[in-house]
Amino acid sequence: MEPGVLCGGCFCGAVRYAVQAVFDAGYCHCSICRRISGAGAVCWFSVREEHFRVTRGHPQALHSSEHFTRYFCGACGTHLYGTDDLPPPPKVGSRLVSAMLGTLDEPELVPPRIHQWWSSRMRWYGDAAGLPTFDTGRISHPDERPVRS
Structure with missing residues (x-):
């Protein structure tokens, strides 16, 4: 892999992509x-559109x-990325490709920086930080968890 290039793809591997120069990152609540x-x-x-390319599939x-x-994988259904169909925003100068962060091979390298469509969020979203955590898929019965105040 070239320096500064991030790669990703769908669950089954039929579609792969490569990107460079991440422009922004965040959560979308729409x-x-x-x-x-x-x-x-x-x-x-x-x-930027010129920094994104599909490499397989x-x-x-x-x-x-x-x-x-x-755009999604026709085989496994993974939602991979999307493109704005409007002209490029003048302040950006290029169309942007928005890819799903979880489809990156190394998603930890791109931390979210904003919340988009916050006014449309699920009202409980802000409470998520106080929920019990489990390090694996093995979780305790709901009746056995500490009660939140």
């Missing part, structure tokens, strides 16, 4: 991202709104 992912919020990162497209197209 209702479309929640529906597409099945999660309360998604983590994404963006790169052929992602399928889904126009999820009048201004955004999402």
Whole structure:
């Protein structure tokens, strides 16, 4: 891998991509991202269009709104990235590709920096920091956990 290049792909490996020069990263709380992912919020990162390339496979497209197209693996269904269908923002100078942070091979290298669509968040989202934590998939019965005040 070239220095400064991050790689990622879908769950089954049919689609792979490479990026350089991450532009931004954050959480999106919009209702479309929640529906597409099945999660309360998604983590994404963006790169300029010229810094993103698919290196293997052929992602399928889904126009999820009048201004955004999402791409996913046709074999395993992983939502990989999306592109803005509007002209590039003048302050950025390029279209941005927003990729799902969890599809990176090394997602720890790109920490989220913002919350987007915060006004659309699930109201309980801010309480997540105080929840019990478990280091593995083995969790205690809900009746056996400490009660939060």
